[in-house]
Amino acid sequence: MSTLQAVELILLAGCLLLALWLVLVWLRRRSLAAHGPLNPCAVKLPESPRWRLGLLRLGSDRLDWFSVGRVTTHPTMTWLREGLEISTPQSGETVSIPGLDGALSVTLSGRDGVLARLAVEPKIYPAIRSWLESAPPGHNVNVT
Incomplete structure (x- = not known):
């Protein structure tokens, strides 16, 4: 040869x-x-200096983040809806991330403090906010 x-x-x-x-x-x-609509998103962990591009999926009781380059169908990171808080984006604060035009940066926090920072497109932020503020299915159903 x-x-x-x-x-x-x-x-x-x-x-x-x-x-x-x-x-x-x-x-x-x-x-x-x-298993649900996917939205482009980037995540930055508190100990990491860089943004990682991925896909965000809102589940009934959790927020799943999938890395773009992986082949597995399991979420790379999962945050339970209960106890999760999201900050409001600062006016005029956008981050420049390839693949996300004019992304808004918000902070995800929980009982243990800051969990991560998310960069999402401006049209996706209200959906995440309303998902988080609405009651989870079956939560407090039998309140008297």
Whole structure:
């Protein structure tokens, strides 16, 4: 086998692996969207200096965040709805993150203090806010 043939085989294998990864990411996105709407979002943990791009899903009792590049259908981070608080975005405070135009930065906090900072598109913030402020299904049903 000549050097040119070896290089061609390596390039072919690389292209096939890239195509396989793209198909898996596409199938994962469809699988995640089957369980509720997904929104682009970035998260920044208190101990981390960088933003990580991902997908945010509002569940009935929790907020799930999925990393963009992973293939698993399990959430990378989950925050339970009960005890979760979200700050209001500061006026004029936007963060520049590729893939999120004019993202608003808000703080998620819970009983243990600050959990993370979220960067969401301005049209998504009211949905997250209303989801958080509404009562979870079945919560305080038998109040007399």
